[in-house]
Amino acid sequence: MxxxxxxxxxxxxxxLSGAAASRGYDCDAYTVDRSKPSxxxxxxxxxxxxxxxxxxxxxxxxxxSRGAGTGLSGGAMPALGGVVISTKRxxxxxxxxxxxxxxxxxxxxxxxxxxDAVKADGFHFAPDPSSQSVSTLGGNIGENAGGPHTxxxxxxxxxxxxxxxxxxxxxxxxxxxxxxxxxxxxxxxLICGSEGTLGVVTEAWVKLTPLPKAVTxxxxxxxxxxxxxxxVAGIIxxxxxxxxxxxxxxxxxxxxxxxxxxxxxxxxxxxxxxxCDGDDADVVAKEMESVRTVCESNGCLxxxxxxxxxxxxxxxxxxxxxxxxxxxxxxxxxxxxxxIPRSKLPEMLDFVYEVAEAHKIGVANIFHAGDGNLHxxxxxxxxxxxxxxxxxxxxxxxxxxxxxxxxxxxxEHGIGVEKMDLMPLMFSPADLEAQAMCKRIFNDGxxxxxxxxxxxxxxxxxxxxxxxxxxx
Amino acid sequence: MHDLDELLTHCIRxxxxxxxxxxxxxxxxxxESPRGRIYLVRSALEGKLNWQDDVKPHMDLCLGCRACETxxxxxxxxxxxxxxxxxxxxxxxxxxSKRALLASTTNPGILKAQLAASxxxxxxxxxxxxxxxxxxxxxxADLPTVQAxxxxxxxxxxxxxxxxxFMLTGCAMQVLYPRVHECTRRLLRRxxxxxxxxxxxxxxxxxxxxxxxxxxxxxxxxxVRAFTGDIPIIVNSAGCGSxxxxxxxxxxxxxxxxxxxxxxxxxxxLSHGLVDELAKAPGLGGVTVTYHDACxxxxxxxxxxxxxxxxxxxxxxxxxxxxxxxxxxxxxxxYNVLQPEMARRLLDRKVGHIKETDAEIVATxxxxxxxxxxxxxxxxxxxRVMHTAELLEAAFVGLDGFVM
Ligand SMILES: Cc1cc2nc3c(=O)[nH]c(=O)nc-3n(C[C@H](O)[C@H](O)[C@H](O)COP(=O)(O)OP(=O)(O)OC[C@H]3O[C@@H](n4cnc5c(N)ncnc54)[C@H](O)[C@@H]3O)c2cc1C
Numbered sequence: 012m013x014x015x016x017x018x019x020x021x022x023x024x025x026x027l028s029g030a031a032a033s034r035g036y037d038c039d040a041y042t043v044d045r046s047k048p049s050x051x052x053x054x055x056x057x058x059x060x061x062x063x064x065x066x067x068x069x070x071x072x073x074x075x076s077r078g079a080g081t082g083l084s085g086g087a088m089p090a091l092g093g094v095v096i097s098t099k100r101x102x103x104x105x106x107x108x109x110x111x112x113x114x115x116x117x118x119x120x121x122x123x124x125x126x127d128a129v130k131a132d133g134f135h136f137a138p139d140p141s142s143q144s145v146s147t148l149g150g151n152i153g154e155n156a157g158g159p160h161t162x163x164x165x166x167x168x169x170x171x172x173x174x175x176x177x178x179x180x181x182x183x184x185x186x187x188x189x190x191x192x193x194x195x196x197x198x199x200x201l202i203c204g205s206e207g208t209l210g211v212v213t214e215a216w217v218k219l220t221p222l223p224k225a226v227t228x229x230x231x232x233x234x235x236x237x238x239x240x241x242x243v244a245g246i247i248x249x250x251x252x253x254x255x256x257x258x259x260x261x262x263x264x265x266x267x268x269x270x271x272x273x274x275x276x277x278x279x280x281x282x283x284x285x286x287c288d289g290d291d292a293d294v295v296a297k298e299m300e301s302v303r304t305v306c307e308s309n310g311c312l313x314x315x316x317x318x319x320x321x322x323x324x325x326x327x328x329x330x331x332x333x334x335x336x337x338x339x340x341x342x343x344x345x346x347x348x349x350x351i352p353r354s355k356l357p358e359m360l361d362f363v364y365e366v367a368e369a370h371k372i373g374v375a376n377i378f379h380a381g382d383g384n385l386h387x388x389x390x391x392x393x394x395x396x397x398x399x400x401x402x403x404x405x406x407x408x409x410x411x412x413x414x415x416x417x418x419x420x421x422x423e424h425g426i427g428v429e430k431m432d433l434m435p436l437m438f439s440p441a442d443l444e445a446q447a448m449c450k451r452i453f454n455d456g457x458x459x460x461x462x463x464x465x466x467x468x469x470x471x472x473x474x475x476x477x478x479x480x481x482x483x
Numbered sequence: 484m485h486d487l488d489e490l491l492t493h494c495i496r497x498x499x500x501x502x503x504x505x506x507x508x509x510x511x512x513x514x515e516s517p518r519g520r521i522y523l524v525r526s527a528l529e530g531k532l533n534w535q536d537d538v539k540p541h542m543d544l545c546l547g548c549r550a551c552e553t554x555x556x557x558x559x560x561x562x563x564x565x566x567x568x569x570x571x572x573x574x575x576x577x578x579x580s581k582r583a584l585l586a587s588t589t590n591p592g593i594l595k596a597q598l599a600a601s602x603x604x605x606x607x608x609x610x611x612x613x614x615x616x617x618x619x620x621x622x623x624a625d626l627p628t629v630q631a632x633x634x635x636x637x638x639x640x641x642x643x644x645x646x647x648x649f650m651l652t653g654c655a656m657q658v659l660y661p662r663v664h665e666c667t668r669r670l671l672r673r674x675x676x677x678x679x680x681x682x683x684x685x686x687x688x689x690x691x692x693x694x695x696x697x698x699x700x701x702x703x704x705x706x707v708r709a710f711t712g713d714i715p716i717i718v719n720s721a722g723c724g725s726x727x728x729x730x731x732x733x734x735x736x737x738x739x740x741x742x743x744x745x746x747x748x749x750x751x752x753l754s755h756g757l758v759d760e761l762a763k764a765p766g767l768g769g770v771t772v773t774y775h776d777a778c779x780x781x782x783x784x785x786x787x788x789x790x791x792x793x794x795x796x797x798x799x800x801x802x803x804x805x806x807x808x809x810x811x812x813x814x815x816x817x818y819n820v821l822q823p824e825m826a827r828r829l830l831d832r833k834v835g836h837i838k839e840t841d842a843e844i845v846a847t848x849x850x851x852x853x854x855x856x857x858x859x860x861x862x863x864x865x866x867r868v869m870h871t872a873e874l875l876e877a878a879f880v881g882l883d884g885f886v887m
Contacts, residue, residue, distance in 0.1 A: 191813060270558065
């Protein structure tokens with residue numbers, strides 16, 4: 012393939028190729044599967060993206076969008092090689108409209124920078140994946156990312172009003188806008204969470220949410236996993252919806268104790284991070300009181316309420332960087348993502364520990380307990396192919412169990428290449444065909460992020476041999 | 484000492500470093516990010532990539548600012564990885580011109596002679612043919628010039644002497660910024676400490692950062708020998724302090740005690756009562772001050788609060804935070820000579836932020852940043868740059884003695 016004609020579209024500094032570049036872009040934060048692109052492009056505008064996509068379409072070269080590459084299911088891995096379209100030079104805020112509480116930004120901007128731009132005016136962009144300091148708006152849309160505050164504020168799709176997108180043929184589409192989607196079918200809902208398989212989103216109107224006037228955050232230590240999980244169910248049962256309700260087990264506690272010098276009672280086996288917020292300080296205080304009562308009735312060891320903003324920010328840093336801190340314990344991790352009904356949390360966690368033990372791999376859990384969104388984080392050494400195999404197998408067993416318990420194969424990290432083959436566990440052939448039909452509305456070919464999300468795509472099975480488990 | 488392979492395994496590719504890496508933020512290129520560079524080094528070590536063609540260009544563009552270490556939840560020791568990778572690259576294929584640059588910058592005698600000669604160079608810049616040889620591009624950095632100053636008023640204090648310290652006089656620092664040493668001496672005396680002067684050489688920091696670990700170890704070993712006993716060692720140059728605090732890793736266990744008794748000047752002044760002395764000082768007549776975090780102080784030594792606390796304790800002055808104060812200014816040792824284009828982009832970014840603050844003075848704790856930011860501010864008619872030590876001393880004696 013002759014890639015040199017791309018030089019007619021972009022400046023030389025916007026085109027990367029060669030051994031180092033192919034290597035550097037062969038995976039995201041899911042490192043089990045890897046596949047090299049031939050070329051990486053760094054467009055700066057929607058028009059440049061459209062020109063690149065038209066080039067790909069004309070040359071029949073596959074392309075894959077990539078934001079920060081923090082995805083945990085291989086969504087940004089170029090499964091069939093070709094071109095990686097990085098949005099990292101499209102990181103500008105184009106318009107801020109405080110009166111209408113919205114903002115237009117290019118999709119390569121890091122999530123955190125959206126909030127930074129409006130914080131002083133009392134607003135924020137509510138979706139807060141733990142990766143928000145780096146993960147991009149486009150990646151958040153791609154995966155329909157959630158975060159600790161999803162419990163109260165919802166996932167990304169609820170905060171996107173409109174997008175500008177380049178479809179797989181290179182046409183520029185506008186869906187929704189400053190005022191959201193009009194009547195008719197909700198294409199925006201379809202785009203959010205489509206994992207880059209429907210086109211490249213280049214700009215988005217996002218909703219700005221007022222910062223709550225009162226916030227209180229508590230870190231609660233429990234003597235057993237069960238007492239913590241039962242507390243989660245208990246809090247929800249009272250009717251209080253905390254802004255966030257996060258759980259960490261001993262594995263993560265060890266990592267964050269090392270990383271952030273966080274202290275907790277030595278006999279603690281689990282921590283809950285609970286946050287209540289709202290505009291009425293009295294109501295918020297009452298909510299926290301009722302949380303306290305539930306925690307105490309479940310035998311918690313300690314409740315520490317952040318006394319000021321600095322302490323609160325620190326507790327959140329510990330939570331958000333918890334997975335990132337796992338490198339202190341082992342060379343590689345695979346963070347799983349499954350959903351179960353909250354009532355099944357105690358049973359499910361026991362199962363996770365059993366599976367990890369049977370597969371001789373370490374596991375730590377840090378997750379959005381309030382939504383029943385589990386993130387078992389396996390830690391291992393990916394230089395050992397046998398361990399990699401065991402990790403993949405254990406993951407599949409856990410996801411199967413989630414479905415058995417009435418849950419889902421993924422809460423927020425997407426399907427990517429990681430869980431494609433698990434989709435039939437959850438969906439019937441007819442379900443999957445309905446999804447494929449939706450996809451065909453925008454993408455009727457094999458060029459736009461191929462071999463992702465839907466199983467059994469033409470031409471992917473043989474390629475899979477090439478990338479699966481190529482962790483070295 | 485470190486094992487490169489082991490160091491690399493701590494990166495789990497979460498990417499939390501990306502937005503704190505100046506070269507990634509400027510280029511958007513994964514290969515110019517810490518995560519990307521670590522992956523390249525690991526691949527080269529595994530024999531999958533070539534050190535010179537694949538890895539070197541990206542290690543060359545790295546500032547070594549270590550902002551990624553501050554961001555990294557897994558405590559990946561990027562600074563050590565960076566130095567070891569550069570060492571491998573240099574040993575495979577030494578760059579003679581880079582060696583010469585390092586040798587001259589860190590040898591006070593040669594540096595002085597060069598400064599004398601530089602008066603005859605057009606525009607006071609590194610000649611373009613020299614820059615091309617080193618970096619392949621046009622020069623951006625002005626040649627260093629010796630700080631011009633009027634004498635300071637005679638020194639007075641009622642505080643009695645309570646101890647002795649060593650002060651690292653360093654290589655470039657003593658030639659380019661003698662006034663900073665003078666202020667350091669005065670400030671220490673204000674809290675009751677006198678400097679024990681001993682013959683000493685270069686600390687080896689610039690060599691370590693640029694992939695010459697052998698020379699760095701040799702210089703470090705000699706320096707530690709000069710600072711005998713358990714007397715505190717005061718350093719007013721962030722890059723040197725950072726390397727000295729890590730001598731145990733660089734050189735070996737015989738240097739284990741050095742980290743515990745090496746202090747950045749600001750740390751020592753704060754913990755030994757300068758705030759009380761400042762309270763009695765006349766202050767700065769209402770100026771607005773901001774502070775740039777030198778990378779090797781904030782990221783290398785995790786010292787961010789002491790300089791701010793001291794500056795905020797200066798009477799009659801207003802302190803404003805500098806946006807992106809912890810992002811590298813592009814000076815980075817000899818980086819602005821070796822990578823003039825990227826250095827210039829980062830300098831413009833830094834001066835842009837300084838202008839936003841409307842501050843009249845920018846304080847910082849490292850000679851490289853000092854000279855480079857001062858050049859940018861001069862070009863764009865922005866604030867004046869002072870070493871933190873100078874600013875603090877000025878609180879006692881006034882700004883008059885400190886000429887722009
Ligand atoms: C430590 C850690 C913690 C995390 N915590 C959370 C969490 O709390 N909640 C959560 O939901 N996720 C979390 N994630 C996963 C990940 O950060 C999110 O999925 C994030 O949204 C990915 O953003 P990105 O910019 O890195 O996208 P990438 O990984 O680059 O891409 C993700 C997907 O989106 C597509 N895509 C990217 N940009 C575009 C675009 N402009 N147009 C169309 N498609 C595009 C890609 O093709 C790919 O399929 C975490 C990851 C890590 C490493």
